[in-house]
Amino acid sequence: MSEGLGVFDAQLRLVSWNRKFQDFIGLGDVALQAGTPHETLFTHALTPKDTSLSRILARVRTTIEAASNGESHSINCELPDGRAIRFSAAPLLGGGVAAVYSNITEQNQRETDLARRVHERTAALQLSENRLNIIANEVSAGIAHVDKNMQFSYVNTRFARAYGLRPEDFIGKPCSAILAPETLGKSNHFFEQTRRGAAVDFAMTVRLPDGRDKEIRTFLRPEQPSRGEVIGFFLLSIDMTRQKAANAALLQSQKMDALGRLSSGISHDFNNLLTVILGNLTPLADRLDQPDLNEEFLAPAIAAARRGSDLTRRLLSLARKQPIDPQPVTTDDILDGLVKLLRPTIPETIEISAQSATDLPLVFVDLAQLEMALFNLAVNARDAIGASGTIELRQDVVFLSPTEAEPDRLASGHFLRLQVIDSGEGMTEDSRERIFEPFYTSKDDGAGYGLGLSMVYMFVKQSNGAIRVESKRGFGSTFTILIPAVDASDLPEADTGESPGTQLLSAQERPVTLLVDDDADVRRVLRRQLVDEGYPVIEAANAQDALDLLQHMSEIRLLISDIAMPGGMSGLDLACEVLKGPSRVGILLMTGQATPPDQSCLGVKLPILRKPFDPALLQQAIKQVLKISGEDT
CATH class of the missing domain: 3.30.450.20 (PAS domain)
Structure with a gap:
């Protein structure tokens, strides 16, 4: 057997043993006798010089003696040669003690290996759990x-x-x-x-x-x-809140882009038509000496044509094609001025108030367009209230964190916040989602184009801002405009360049004028307006013909040209050629197109008239170009 075994009687005298037990107690070369008292046995065994073994045998003897008192005992220890052993002693029935010695070196190694693996796997599981917690929490x-x-x-x-x-x-x-x-x-x-x-x-x-x-x-x-x-x-x-908001913003942008392409495609021809219509109806109304006929037929036609012009302008504005003129401004007094403007148009039963915070930031915005946007929102609030209620106008500064700014695709930072709050009937969820769509309106038929809020939306986007609406049926609405605050050091430098018109001296007589437009009806209207003011007029149907005339007629001192023309040469190209030459010709451009022309090729900024325009605006533009004093007109 692999264990050492020793049996002692009630007086702890050795009764039987095996060789492994004899070797264990260090008496492998001694002829043991049955009946040897355990004291003698261990006294002999405790004599070796190896003190560590002596201490082990002393513990063995104590274990046997304890077992003789009826208690089982077991000890684990390591021998000097590195073996691990377990020595157990148990009382026998009728008296006596059975002692067993076992070599547990391999068992201990297995247990050590098992404990190590358990520890490693526990650590790995803990690490994996920690990683999963980090992932789950982040x-x-x-x-x-x-x-x-x-x-x-x-x-x-x-x-x-x-x-x-x-x-x-x-x-x-x-x-x-x-x-x-x-x-x-x-x-x-x-x-x-x-x-x-x-x-x-x-x-x-x-x-x-x-x-x-x-x-x-x-x-x-x-x-x-x-x-x-x-x-x-x-x-x-x-x-999904931010993603839904971003998708809605993208969809709105796509709608506006589609509208922009449509508006841009028709604006030139449509504005030319309006120029002809207004250019003929307006002087006819001035010359017709029949007030009843004028009021019954001409005045409504002129008003309708002007509404068509306004509608085109609104469409171009929606499509981001109508240019804005942003300037660094503060808005300290804008709400008080708006209240004064709105008060006459709002019933006495509706209370309107304004509240502005102090230390408002500088913003880079077209102030006139901002006032119009707030005016549109206030008028919509008035219409939503009905008989009685309140309209509150507020402005302050707010900081948006990256998380708060992301749904509107804004950069984190400080913003001027303008709010229009009403106590009206509020909106349904469907109306709230569609409120900024072009031509969408909840008003009665004929009460509006459905473009007011769309224009507000596009102006805010052009100003690098955002507009938000909070509304619930029966609880009123809150429109919030956010405009980025700017630092004065980050603003673009003001344009100090002069118009080519300043090259000309003041004229006592109306200069010979070259009128260039590919539309004969437009030329006819504008020629009549110029001739009525005393300008000698020469016409050209395209830019190349105009250039030939300029090269052969030095008397021409004023050029009025459309920008978009057939023949491969535009009005801008014509202006560029004129500016290269030695002659001092005043240049006035006009356009019915949606997209503001790029004048970078000219090196200067020329005045541009947007069709349709009335005679007074034409004369004002010519005065700007030629610097004619008011007394000379």
Whole structure:
């Protein structure tokens, strides 16, 4: 056998033993006799010079003596040669002690190896768990586990933060104690499907404890061990609010881009038509000495043509084709001025007030367009209120974090915040989503174009800002405009270049004028307006003919040219050629196109008239070019 065995009688005298036991106590070369008292046995064995072995044998002797008193004892120790042993002593029935020595070196090694593997695997599992916790807590989704009793057994940090709690606050809590009744009511159907083993995905609006509404997409996956019973499910929720807002902004941008392409394509021809119509009807109305006929027929036609011009301008503005003139401004007094402007148009039963914070930031914006945008919002607020209510105009400065700025594709930073708040009837969700669409209106038929809010939207976008609307049926509406604050050191330098018109001296007589336009009807109207003011006029149907005339007629001192013309040479090309020459010719451009022309090739900025325009505006532009004093006109 592999163990050493020794048996002692009640007086602890050696009765039987085997060779391994004799070797163990260090008496392998001694002829042992039965009946040898254990004192004698161990006294002899304790004589070796190896003190470490002597200490071990002393513990063995003590163990045998303890066993003789009826108690089993066992000790583990290591021999000087490195072997690990276990020595056990147990009392025998009828008296006596049985002592067993075992070599447990291999067993200890196996246990050590097992303990090491357990430790390594435990550490690896702990590391893996820590990594999973980091991933689960940092991923941009709420994660939870719900057991079969519909109680939370795990939630990650993001899930807990959405409810203003810590993850440990969820453990053991039923879903009904955490989720809002409305949210739970919408989700229960999907929860039950998952508890029956189905994988479910769904989207819904969730009301958080702080009152915010979030668009959430949720993925449910059952926890279903191999035996088939569902013991719970995993829940992963992704906040889609910002993505939905970004998609809506992209869709709106695409709509505006489509409208822009349409508007740009028709604007030139349409404005030429309006120029001809207004250019003929207006002088006819001035010369017709029949007031009744004038009021009955001409005045409505002229008004309709002007509305058509205004409609074109609005369309171009929506399409980002109507240029704005941003300047560094402060808006300290804008709301007070707006209240004074609005008060006469608002019933006495509607209270309007303005509130401005101090230390408002500098913004780079077209102030006139900003006033018009606020005016449009206020007028819409008036219409939404009806008989009585309140309109509040507010402005202050606000800081947007990256998270707050992202839905509107803004950069984080400080913004001027302007708000128009009304106590009107509010909007439905469908109206709120479509409110900035061109031609969409909730007013009665004929009460508007449906372009006012679309124009506000596009102006704000052109100003690198954002507009938000909060509204609920029966609770009024809040429109918020955000314009980026700017530092004075970041503003572009003012353009100090002079128009080529300043090259000319003041004229006592009307100069010979070259009128260039490919539309004969437009030329006819403009020629009449110029001749009526005393200008000698020469006409050209294209830029190349005009250039030939300029080269052969030095008397020409004023050039009025359309920009877009056939023949491969535009009005800008013509102006460029004129500026290269020695002659001092005043240049006035006109256009019916949507896109502002690029004048970089000229090296200077020329005045441009946008069709249709009336005679007074034409004369004002000519005066700017020629610097003719008011007395000379």
